[in-house]
Amino acid sequence: MRAFNHLVGLAVLALAAGPALAQTDYPLTINNCGVDVTFAAAPERVVTIKSTATEMLLALGLGEKIVGVGFQDGPVPEPWAAAAADLSVLSEKLPSQEVVLEVEPDLVYGGWESNFAADGAGERASLAALGVASYVSPPACRSITPAKLSFEGLFADIAEMGTIFDVSSAADALIAEQKATLESIAPDTRGLTALWYSSGTKTPYVGAGSNAPAMMMAALGLTNIMGDVDDGWISASWEAIVDANPDVIILVDAAWNPVAQKKKLLAENPITSQLDAVVHERYLVVPFAASEAGVRNVGASVDMAAQLAALSFDR
The missing domain is CATH 3.40.50.1980 (Nitrogenase molybdenum iron protein domain)
Known part of the structure; x- marks a missing residue:
């Protein structure tokens, strides 16, 4: 955990120092897991389901936009714990569509595609009809087969989230810090x-x-x-x-x-x-x-x- 804490600490410093530049042109349409999602502006009220979604936004300094979380897999790491302390827990498991809609989100961000089911947070088409955008962590797509995951692909996902929320400078800083830390790993050579x-x-x-x-x-x-x-x-x-x-x-x-x-x-x-x-x-x-x-x-x-x-x- 010491290396992880150091990584996040460096990213937080980089985000604080980075310029706040408006770089995204709206409306923005992104194809996500085979679904076209259009954003008229940067989302302001987000429900995150699964820790991967919550922690992505926290790492980008977007914690204040999270209006509710569900189905978290464990405690938020210490570097983000303060930002996560006041997050509203909608459900310890997968929240229902009714519970999700009560907090009036403009985006539901899920860590698994299966989060978007009729007996879960709501089907994506159903949410869209109600004016609520949805986004699935791309490596978790199931309706289409995602490419084999690589760190470069993961960094591209961070960049896409930066574009959606108009915080590309923050995303670039986070990516740069993660790349530098990744390069510090010396792969084991024992043929294990x-x-x-x-x-x-x-x-x-x-x-x-x-x-x-x-x-x-x-x-x-x-x-x-x-x-x-x-x-x-x-x-x-x-x-x-x-x-x-x-x-x-x-x-x-x-x-x-x-x-x-x-x-x-x-x-x-x-x-x-x-x-x-x-x-x-x-x-x-x-x-x-x-x-x-x-x-x-x-x-x-x-x-x-x-x-x-x-x-x-x-x-």
């Missing part, structure tokens, strides 16, 4: 393989080859044992994991499936207990909110690089 274990007990849900897990593992110099599967996350089998016998296991720390629970399962399951990574406790830990595509990926990669460098492979 890794498993990204997100959740699941009987059937493990793991990081595959095309989204944030693959992107971060590549930055670390790790070979993803599920990297040949063209998907973000997949349901795998413990037998396939045992056959691959990864050198390192990345554990996603989530409130509903914490690291301690994962370690206990791996150590007690006869199928996995003899894995080299389990026997020697070669684990890296990443918070759930930093495991999906967003502004925390760079900081999380730096933190995991330090964890990886500290691991011993002496027998």
